[in-house]
Amino acid sequence: MIVREINLYHVQMPMLEPWVTAYGSQDMIESLFVNLKFDEAQGWGECAPAPLPLYNTEYTKGAFHVAHDVLAPRLIGRTISSPDNIAGLFEGLKGHEFTKSAFETAVWDAYAKTLEEPLWSLIGGTNPSIMVGADIPVLASTDALIDRIAEAIDQGFPRVKLKFNRQCTPDMIEKVRNTYPDLVMHIDCNSGFTLDDMDMFQRLDHFNLKMIEQPLAYDDLIDHAELQKALQTPICLDESITSAQRAAKAIQIKACQWINIKTSRVGGLTNAIAIHDLCQQNDVPVWVGGMLESAVGQAPSMALATKDNVGYPCDIFPSSRFFEDDFSAPDITLSQNGRITAPDRPGCGFSPKMDKLHKHSVATARIA
CATH class of the missing domain: 3.20.20.120 (Enolase-like C-terminal domain)
Structure with a gap:
């Protein structure tokens, strides 16, 4: 599978009630969605670090930056035969586990779809x-x-x-x-x-x-x-x-x-x-x-x-x-x-509603 195109979405979704924890209160969830397009299939991944580095050191705006400037350039045009390849492509890059996970799980989604098997x-x-x-x-x-x-x-x-x-x-x-x-x-x-x-x-x-x-x-x-x-x-x-x-x-x-x-x-x-x-x-x-x-x-x-x-x-x-x-x-x-x-559909079994994704995006990027 060759990575032909990468799309990134930084989205903000209001919550029904504030989520209050030891590290603060959130009234919305911020997520980074990653879409990887291959000839055989496309895959979706998502990570949702806090809007500020309060849970750990990552936060969503930073995740979008790392995804766009650091991780996507390492993947675009590369051949990925299985999700195990991702670790090698990200070798040497310290931390940013949330951001890496959004790419890695998108590969899992596409890979499972090519095998026509639930994740x-x-x-x-x-x-x-x-x-x-x-x-x-x-x-x-x-x-x-x-x-x-x-x-x-x-x-x-x-x-x-x-x-x-x-x-x-x-x-x-x-x-x-x-x-x-x-x-x-x-x-x-x-x-x-x-x-x-x-x-x-x-x-x-x-x-x-x-x-x-x-x-x-x-x-x-x-x-x-x-x-x-x-x-x-x-x-x-x-x-x-x-x-x-x-x-x-x-x-x-x-x-x-x-x-x-x-x-x-x-x-x-x-x-x-x-x-x-x-x-x-x-x-x-x-x-x-x-x-x-x-x-x-x-x-x-x-x-x-x-x-x-x-x-x-x-x-x-x-x-x-x-x-x-x-x-x-x-x-x-x-x-x-x-x-x-757990769904019996091939891949992860879920995909974004594109109208809502665009409506709630505060930043997007396409890498091809």
Whole structure:
């Protein structure tokens, strides 16, 4: 497959409600869409780093620049026989995993289409029926949080994830636990705390949380290992895991008991599969996260979530959860309570609605 044309779209999509986390509040999602055209097929990829470098060092405007000035010139006109070739074409380029992932997953989409096979099946997935959970942002009050959890339970979600920042308290979690004693839940700290907060974490240790996700700095492993030693509650690493090498080090020093895999955070589906397989070999369970992408961006995550070592309901969301009208078609819908079915269409199974893509684009580029 020869890369004949590359199209880039920096888009902004208003959200139905602000998404409040430990690193701030977002009222829109900014995404980079990458379209690669080959003679045989075309592929789509998407990444959605934050509008500012708050989740990690990447942000969408920067991703568009790197895509246009650095990555696209390395791909245009090149022959790609499989997605494994991408790592070699990007060799020597440090970081920018989100941006790389948008290109890499676009190659996966086109490659699977040429083979006329669904992406999840191509990568060795075994169960297209994916358990998913409900994620709840930081809300104004504990009562509002309890009401939102009740809605999630009524909708049949098997677990809830609560965003947790410095305005949140162990008392809030205690009230939730007393209200829902059997609820499977965990908190996501988005790297908002330090070891100075040990007393708070030890209080949280009493509330039967399934895990505490990324409590400490986004690039840390060492302090997480110290915190894990002090807690019964498992720590799950998210932002800290950017490669299979980082995952191996985290496992070696016992920095966590779970790993969240986001295809965009680790540079694409190939690296995500490598982390999944490494964790499986070391008896460390994983689950699949997301960045509130459209269906195009969530599709590689759906494929990954069909693999054997995924042991917890994933962050893959119905299209109606965050947006009035998703960028992509068809919509992602709940196939039954708390489950989403990976598509049986060739490739990733989703493509953008071009009218919406153009309407919401703040920058575009064509490289040919």
